[in-house]
Amino acid sequence: MDETQHPQLEVISHERTERTGWVLDSPEPPNLFHQLITSIKSKISSLHSKNKNQSTANVAFSFLKGVFPILEWGRKYKATKFKNDLMAGLTLASLCIPQSIGYANLAKLDPQYGLYTSVVPPFIYAMMGSSKDLAIGPVAVVSLLISALIGKIVDPLVDPVAYRKMVFTATFFAGTFQAVFGLFRLGFLIDFLSHAALVGFMAGAALIIGLQQLKGLIGISHFTNKTDVVSVLEAVFKSFHTPLSPLNFVLGCSFLIFILMTRFIGRKNKKFFWLPAIAPLISVVFSTLIVYLTRADKHGVNIVKHFKGGLNPSSVHELLLKSSSSDIGEAAKIGLICACVALTEAIAVGRSFASIRGYRLDGNKEMLAMGCMNIVGSLTSCYVATGSFSRTAVNFSAGCETVVSNIVMAITVLISLQLFTKLLYYTPLAILASIILSALPGLIDVHEARRIWKVDKLDFIICFATFLGVLFGSVEIGLLLAVCISFMKVLVTSIRPSTEVLGRVPGTNSFCDVKQYPMATKISGLLIKRINSPSLCFANANFIREKILKLLTEENEENTKDSIHVLIIDLSNVVSIDTSGIIALEELHKELLSRGTELALASPRWHVISKLKLAKLVDKLGRGRIFLTVEDAIEACFDSKMSTLNSC
Known part of the structure; x- marks a missing residue:
């Protein structure tokens, strides 16, 4: 080697040694306790710096604005926005009223409880929520969860009062869990239901819901409480040995075709976006008139009959918080499952529309808002409410500006409860089944399942296993499979990197x-x-x-x-x-x-x-x-x- 290169090599070696020293002589990293104390101090100092020049009243108002965003945007609200919110809210109500009655039927509750759930929770969410587009109320998947999980503990046909009490208690716990998730920033817990698992779960639930609607569509009096596809199909085939009225099927299918046709027209021509939104309400009104005028209920057409109107009654005394520990434990378990599924669906829907509109959705505020609305809902005869994809899409298409559209919808539903419930006595159950069936295609996302297959085969296995678990097992088996396989995926990646x-x-x-x-x-x-x-x-x-x-x-x-x-x-x-x-x-x-x-x-x-x-x-x-x-x-x-x- 050329001796003139030795000094250069020594310089390079010295620089490298110096860099090694940077690695070895770096200061000690902060321990876990120090990190925790530093995090708390930084939050306190940031709050102090924000509030040091403010009076106590201003500090309190700032806190209230954080909890109730309506205090912030409400001061800037203009009358020009109200026109759009009014039209969106009325359009939303026309879809919400028949859907809520149908979903209450799916949850095995009297129809008025679906409408109650479309009154109080939207009011609370309008004050506390951060989404401009999310439409609040009962949804198909959560209604199925309620009937599937609580139906195993209390038979709604044998003891409807005990069943209703368990529903309200589970709703109370669902709201409590959601509020705790928001307060302690535990939103990561709902991420255990991965996107692939949710796609499979929704598809499986949609098929089960669809099969269960055969009860109303065909006019079956006695039906199974089980949710697996084998039990449901077995109940359907057994029903053919008993006398059935074909009028239920004709009436339900006729209006189902009408609803699907209006949806096709609305997709082809955006100017008619309102047509598929009001089609369910038109179906309810016309089918009720047909049954009333022809007295079809005397010829085998099954109707709603029991329908109590008026304001939301208090249900504080119906909560089973003083019952046995086993009842409370079951209600808490069901509440936790419903809380996670409801949050996952609502936040996914909310974030989708927030990205379109170009604003940010605060996940923790959403959890707190939904927790509070379900806690208050459980005290006012409501069951678990969340954000609905179909109603949110209608709300967005109708040109909503703010969550005032939810308030308009809730007031419209409340007026309907006061004035029109007696008219719904003759509403055929087949129409409610057709309305639910018309909403199910949006839950089965075949395109997304194909995309998951192309991108990640293991994710597709999670999706398909969840789908099969819901379809051939039960709702909880499907969810358990989704979480377990997701955990296994994480463990395999960690253990075999x-x-x-x-x-x-x-x-x-x-x-x-x-x-x-x-x-x-x-x-x-x-x-x-x-x-x-x-x-x-x-x-x-x-x-x-x-x-x-x-x-x-x-x-x-x-x-x-x-x-x-x-x-x-x-x-x-x-x-x-x-x-x-x-x-x-x-x-x-x-x-x-x-x-x-x-x-x-x-x-x-x-x-x-x-x-x-x-x-x-x-x-x-x-x-x-x-x-x-x-x-x-x-x-x-x-x-x-x-x-x-x-x-x-």
Whole structure:
């Protein structure tokens, strides 16, 4: 080697040593307790800085504005916006009234409870919610959950009062859980129902709901309380051995065709967006008139009959909070399931329309708003309410400006409860079944299922397993399968993380996976391995160690002339390490030494290098085997090789 190059190499070596010092001599990272205290202090100081120049009244008003956004935007509300909100609210009510009656029937409650649920919760949400478009009320999936889960505990036909009390109690717990999620920012809990699981769950629930509507469409008097497809179809086939009135089927199918035709017209011509929205109400009005004028109820047509109007009655005395612990436990479990499903659907719908309109939806505020509206709803004869996709789409298409459209809808429903409930006595059950059936195609997203299949096969397995679980098992089995398979996916990824062999990309100083970038070249005598896991812990440490040793053996067998002298592990993706991970690195170091191979660590993160120093692994490896970058590690290996050659 040219002696004039020695000073330059010494400078490069000195700079590299200095960079290694930056890694090893970095300050101790803050511990968990220190991080918690710092987070609390920063929040307190930020609140203090915001409020130090404000009076107590202003501070209180700022707090109230955070809880009740209506105090913020309500002061800027203009009459020009009210015209659009009024039209959207009236259009929404025309869809909401028949749907709410149908969903109450699906939840195995008297029809007025569906309308009650479309009065109080929308009022509360209008004051506390952050979405301009979300339409609040009962929805098909939650109604099915209510009837499926509570129907196993209390038979609504045998003891309707006890069933209703359990529904209100479950609603109270659902609201409590939702409010707690919002207050303590625990929204991540609903993420355990992944997007793929939700697609499968919605599709399975839609088919079950559709099959259950055959009861009303055909006019079956006695039907199964089970929700699996086998039991439902068995109940349908058994019904054919009993006398049935074909008028139910003719009436239901006629108006179902009418509703679907109006939906087709509305999609083809956006000017007629209001037509599919009012089609259910037109169907209810006309079918009720037909039954009343022809006295079709005397000829086998099943009608609603029981329909109590008036204001929402108090249901405080009906909550089972003083009952046995088993009843409270069951109600809490059902409430938690309904809370998660309702939140997942509402936030997904709300975020979709918020992105279209270009504003941000505050997830924690949404959870708190929905929690409060369901708690108050449980005290005023309502069951679990949430955001509906079909009604939100109508609200958006009708040109809503703010959540005032929800208030208009709620007032319209309230007026209907006061004035028109007696007219709905003759409403045929077949029409309610046809209205629910017309809303189901929106729950089955075949296009999205295909996209999931193309993008991620494991996600599709979650989707399909959830679908089959709901269809052939029960609603809770489907949800349990979704959560369990999602957990398994996370565990498999954590326990069996991938590792990459790195090579230099020509013309750059970048080191990338040689499988992804075939042009990247390996460096003779070196093996560079990157661990693709955020944690090196007890769950995966031994797996990673064995995988590295196996690869090293294969590399040496393939290149017998130029065996691996140095193994460089890139730790840039590893953000945490525990004692099992450290022991695995120590054992790897010993095994490599016995094979005549050295170990070098590159790009260790802050918490990782801190623990390696505390465990004395840095001393065992030597300071000269810890590097800031992979490139530094490679240069050090070549310098060491050249020094060995020069000494020879």
